[in-house]
Amino acid sequence: MKTDVIQLFENPYLALGVTIAVIMAYLSVNAIMLIWLERKLSARIQRRIGPQRGPFGLMQQIFDMGKLLSKELLTPEHANKLLYVIAPILVFAPVVALSSLFPITSTYIFHDFNIAIVLILAISGINVIGIFLAGWGSNNKYALLGAVRSVAQNISYEIPLILSVIPIVMITRTMSLYDITLAQGTYPFVLVQPIALIIFIISATAETNRAPFDIPEAESELVAGFHTEYSGMRFGLFFFAEYSNMIFACALATVLFLGGWRGPFLPDAVWFFIKVYALIVLMMWFRWTFPRLRFDQLMKFAWVVLVPLSLINLLITTLVLKIV
Amino acid sequence: MGLIKEVINGTKTLLTGMKVTLDNFRKPPVTSQYPMEKIEMSEAFRNVIVLIEKEGIGSHDCIDCKLCERVCPSFCIYLDGERPEGLRRKRSTKFEVDFALCSDCGLCLDVCPTDTLGYSKIHDEAGYNRSDFLYDLIEPWADKEEAARERLKEIEAEQAAERARKAAARKAKKVKREK
Numbered sequence: 001m002k003t004d005v006i007q008l009f010e011n012p013y014l015a016l017g018v019t020i021a022v023i024m025a026y027l028s029v030n031a032i033m034l035i036w037l038e039r040k041l042s043a044r045i046q047r048r049i050g051p052q053r054g055p056f057g058l059m060q061q062i063f064d065m066g067k068l069l070s071k072e073l074l075t076p077e078h079a080n081k082l083l084y085v086i087a088p089i090l091v092f093a094p095v096v097a098l099s100s101l102f103p104i105t106s107t108y109i110f111h112d113f114n115i116a117i118v119l120i121l122a123i124s125g126i127n128v129i130g131i132f133l134a135g136w137g138s139n140n141k142y143a144l145l146g147a148v149r150s151v152a153q154n155i156s157y158e159i160p161l162i163l164s165v166i167p168i169v170m171i172t173r174t175m176s177l178y179d180i181t182l183a184q185g186t187y188p189f190v191l192v193q194p195i196a197l198i199i200f201i202i203s204a205t206a207e208t209n210r211a212p213f214d215i216p217e218a219e220s221e222l223v224a225g226f227h228t229e230y231s232g233m234r235f236g237l238f239f240f241a242e243y244s245n246m247i248f249a250c251a252l253a254t255v256l257f258l259g260g261w262r263g264p265f266l267p268d269a270v271w272f273f274i275k276v277y278a279l280i281v282l283m284m285w286f287r288w289t290f291p292r293l294r295f296d297q298l299m300k301f302a303w304v305v306l307v308p309l310s311l312i313n314l315l316i317t318t319l320v321l322k323i324v
Numbered sequence: 325m326g327l328i329k330e331v332i333n334g335t336k337t338l339l340t341g342m343k344v345t346l347d348n349f350r351k352p353p354v355t356s357q358y359p360m361e362k363i364e365m366s367e368a369f370r371n372v373i374v375l376i377e378k379e380g381i382g383s384h385d386c387i388d389c390k391l392c393e394r395v396c397p398s399f400c401i402y403l404d405g406e407r408p409e410g411l412r413r414k415r416s417t418k419f420e421v422d423f424a425l426c427s428d429c430g431l432c433l434d435v436c437p438t439d440t441l442g443y444s445k446i447h448d449e450a451g452y453n454r455s456d457f458l459y460d461l462i463e464p465w466a467d468k469e470e471a472a473r474e475r476l477k478e479i480e481a482e483q484a485a486e487r488a489r490k491a492a493a494r495k496a497k498k499v500k501r502e503k
Binding site: 041043044045046047048049052285286288289290304305 | 341344345351353
């Protein structure tokens with residue numbers, strides 16, 4: 001049976017501290033490794049070799065981290081200092097807060113929350129505010145334009161994202177991620193909700209601001225978008241946030257559609273991470289294949305294709321559930 | 325209806341694109357690790373000229389004819405030579421090329437009577453001054469010069485003997501005809 005790790009501690013603050021420490025440590029290492037993986041994958045796709053300092057080029061990431069940590073934290077002259085400083089934290093914080101909800105193994109989980117999906121969808125919206133504050137606070141036209149685009153894009157793609165999650169909740173009649181995983185005992189929900197998974201992946205790619213939806217940081221138009229003015233570890237935090245958001249979105253897709261930790265032979269956690277990283281590789285594959293969309297194409301795609309498609313999917317699911 | 329067609333078409337093109345990147349992913353990288361591994365230049369590669377080793381001599385066969393110096397449109401070849409004791413041909417003692425002036429036209433190669441000029445395969449030379457590009461082509465062969473001269477003496481002796489024999493034969497023929 002499952003055990004909440006948080007309830008093993010007497011002191012709730014200690015439990016909170018340990019949870020955050022473990023998650024932060026994991027997310028940091030994960031981000032570093034994902035940057036390495038992405039660089040290697042992109043290199044192979046472009047028939048290059050990629051980073052190669054140290055074994056498999058792994059030392060490159062250590063050096064890059066050292067560089068980021070040792071750089072000066074610059075603040076632009078007319079920047080709004082408060083907003084400028086808290087923006088990267090706001091982008092990174094939701095992922096840390098929400099990562100504790102995922103049931104990675106069937107026995108030990110950080111915390112089983114009975115309305116986890118609502119919480120996730122609500123809190124993950126906060127990083128849009130972070131991005132907007134970054135753009136507004138840094139007092140730079142490119143940053144502001146990138147931030148405005150980002151907000152428009154994230155709000156548009158949040159709708160199909162939520163609409164693709166609702167059918168799962170309707171099937172399982174629960175919002176706890178642990179119970180949703182349990183409900184996929186015989187088959188993962190990707191078999192009954194393939195369209196929802198496709199919509200979810202597309203929307204998640206847009207939500208994490210990754211190519212082909214990386215319009216907020218379109219290099220050719222906006223320098224670097226909302227993090228143009230950021231340097232040192234503040235920029236590093238945005239960078240970490242991007243990869244943490246990726247693993248967060250992929251973990252959510254894994255739990256909702258691919259059956260979470262369920263799988264034969266291998267231990268629970270191994271199956272969970274295999275699925276998550278397979279999805280991440282898919283997202284990287286997208287990034288290095290597809291050209292960036294124009295902004296109107298992006299909005300049209302969200303409102304004209306994804307939203308109606310997810311509504312139709314929702315309608316069909318409702319009818320089938322009513323009849324069966 | 326048009327929208328649905330567009331979506332289906334778009335999906336198809338997306339999958340095609342992903343197949344292209346997957347195919348490239350599976351092929352080996354084409355980059356070479358330049359400072360660690362040297363690149364093999366092609367046969368037609370042109371850079372600064374070098375003296376090529378000639379067979380049988382064990383060294384270059386530059387005879388200081390100065391044809392290359394004369395034909396050079398950029399005046400970047402500087403030659404000097406001497407006639408060693410007991411040798412019919414001359415040997416060059418100085419062969420300098422100012423590669424900063426050279427235009428790689430290749431006229432010197434065409435004009436060389438002993439075919440002892442060729443292109444080097446150097447491709448990554450860099451320098452801070454123009455004088456860094458003044459190449460001395462004799463210097464790499466300096467330690468083989470003594471041996472080469474000895475060999476040349478033998479070769480020339482053989483050639484002289486051959487010539488003498490031929491001349492004698494011709495003379496004999498001539499005498500016969502006159503008779």
